[in-house]
Amino acid sequence: MGEKYDLTVEMGRFFAAPCGSYLTTVMDTKTNCGFRYAIVDGGLHQINYDGQMKGTQVPDMRRLTGGAGEPEDWCVCGSLCTPNDVLVRRVSTPPIERGDVLAFCRTGAYSINEGFAFLLSRDLPAVIICRDGQPPHVAREHIGLDPLNTPV
DSSP states (O other), X not given: OTTTSOOOOOOHHHHHTTOOEEEEEEEEEEEEXXXXXXXXXXXXXXXXXXXXXXXXXXXXXXXXXXXXXXXXXXXXXXXXXXXXXXEEEEEEESOOOTTOEEEEEOOOTXXXXXXXXXXXXXXXXXXXXXXXXXXXXXXXXOBXXXXXXXXX
């Protein structure tokens, strides 16, 4: 093709793929039929990463708080009222507790735009920009969406 036509390759996704992290807080934990669940305050409406379909692939997920103890298998679920809101079906990590902060790393610069952020009037998460050696900068505060669906 290149010999016959001029080709242009758009490298945006290649360069953006390793950028960005999504931080979410564990709001509750439970055990059902011997399996542990962590329910976070975000969900699939706020993050979309390659291979996410029902949490079948394990993304680069790190715990920013907590983390003591022997690793256990956990399912990380979002806060939406749907069985499809699974961020990670199974990840091995030390015991997760309420209040722990989980970071989904290398989510790509597009992940927040590929989700369906306005679903059920859930708040839009804050956007924080971090650069090496510089303090974090809040580019956007949390935005409540419920006023958009509230009658005047």
